[in-house]
Amino acid sequence: MTRETRQTAIATFLILAVFGTFLxxxxxxxxxxxxxxxxxxxxxxxxxxxxxxxxxxxRSRRQNGNS
Known part of the structure; x- marks a missing residue:
């Protein structure tokens, strides 16, 4: 796992955890x-x-530079 994919996985987990708590x-x-x-x-x-x-x-649009 590279540094970039690890950061993406952590960010995704945090986003889903916050959304799950909201749910x-x-x-x-x-x-x-x-x-x-x-x-x-x-x-x-x-x-x-x-x-x-x-x-x-x-978020994907911003990361890919298509904004």
């Missing part, structure tokens, strides 16, 4: 937002599901 609180957030508006609750969960894909896509 632990998503049900409580959904209940609170859903009490205000069910549509807003659906929007919030949609953003939560799309966020990691968007984050990794933007």
């Amino acid at each position: 632990y609180f998503v049900p409580q957030i959904m209940i609170a937002v859903g009490a205000i508006s069910p549509v807003l609750g659906a929007v919030v969960i949609g953003l939560v599901l799309v966020a990691p894909f968007l984050f990794f896509w933007l």
Whole structure:
């Protein structure tokens, strides 16, 4: 494992750990937002599901120099 791949693996692990910790609180957030508006609750969960894909896509674009 080279230095670059090790750093990438560590960064990916930290990002997924933070996102996983956030997912632990998503049900409580959904209940609170859903009490205000069910549509807003659906929007919030949609953003939560799309966020990691968007984050990794933007990160790969930056690392490849395609920005």
